[in-house]
Amino acid sequence: MTAPSDARARGTRLPRVRRRRQLLAAAQEVFVARGYHAAAMDEIADRAGVSKPVLYQHFPGKLELYLALLEEHSEALVEKQREALESTDDNRQRVTASFQAYFDFVAGDGEAFRLVFESDLRNLPAVREKSEETFQRCAELIGKVIRQDTSISDEEAHLLSIALVGMAETSARYWLNNHGSVPQNAAEQLVARLAWRGISGWDLTRSGEEDGDGD
Amino acid sequence: MTAPSDARARGTRLPRVRRRRQLLAAAQEVFVARGYHAAAMDEIADRAGVSKPVLYQHFPGKLELYLALLEEHSEALVEKQREALESTDDNRQRVTASFQAYFDFVAGDGEAFRLVFESDLRNLPAVREKSEETFQRCAELIGKVIRQDTSISDEEAHLLSIALVGMAETSARYWLNNHGSVPQNAAEQLVARLAWRGISGWDLTRSGEEDGDGD
DNA sequence: CACCGAACTTACGCAGCAGTAAGATGAGGG
């Protein structure tokens, strides 16, 4: 039960780029564990086995350090999502792949998803914008697929995508926090099925329908 | 364009309970606008037309003040949700009512929903627990309905409920932030339809199904 | 009308933490 990252080798000098990578890793751990506000620059430096001014030789301030991480992981999520949707032409498979991508993102990379989904700095415009932009880009990727294969209006497709992304994000986060009760695979499949049942064949039913009542 | 709340009557003495209510209202405005961290006790006091120590005669500290508001609005949401689900026996109607309740909650009460859904204090256990508890209670209300009318297993029903609540929360928040593009009514209906198509008749299809591919 | 207690004020202590001089240290080239 020692520190998970390298506080190892306290007192070794590192070339610039290597040190920078390590500082980012240390910062991620601390920001994820404590959130932005409770994270102290001293602790980040400590965890990297280095003193505070070194941190300031690599990043102009706490905010920029945080934004670098946020940017990196936001991009990673969108990219994962894009790959998932391009991985197949079958829309049923696309839904599965898309949810899998969300769950993978949440399950991976030292819980970095908390920076993107649970930032305690959303009141800062720069952060809010980045978060929302990421969310929207994911939704837009899905919206494009929906529009492409249906006659749903742009506006409706957009809102439906938002709802689906919200569903993915929420269930993935919940699943991770209550690990152990359900394997990732089962959780993904279940939620993907819910989503697929929701959107598939949307064209065929129109606004007035009652759709039975079996629940 | 004066201050929306009562900084009016600076210098009037108020009986204890009345002052308390007013302080809570002032605090809500500031916490909603700035978030917990950026909210200053001085500003809250100012907005109530009073000096800081008065605040401390009503609440032991910033945190307790915040928790009082969080508690109040969390309870309101769960209650709204409970009423919605009890308002009818028709499950299709229940879904509509449930989403409507979410949208109403988000649309109402000076954006108090931001305290419950977008708190920048989630890293504090007390706050995290309250938020998650609220979320779970909403899901549980829905889960109970699902289980009651289907043969879905408890675990599956629970995860499905989580997904649905996530969908509601996300779409309601998104809808509010991008007001104007769609009327509340339309947004509610659209998302409710997505949800209903997702869960209704779940029993009839089983795990292996392909369910067509019309998108 | 004098007194009392609740409601309120000004003015400060104090702690945590981002960011910054100014100086030490060590690896590599001449």
Added chain:
DNA sequence: CCCTCATCTTACTGCTGCGTAAGTTCGGTG
């Protein structure tokens, strides 16, 4: 072997903002 420059350290400053000590005003009651 010594000079240089990048890397790193110790030790500080300054600010912001919560919480409080001590003193003031005003409505009501005997």
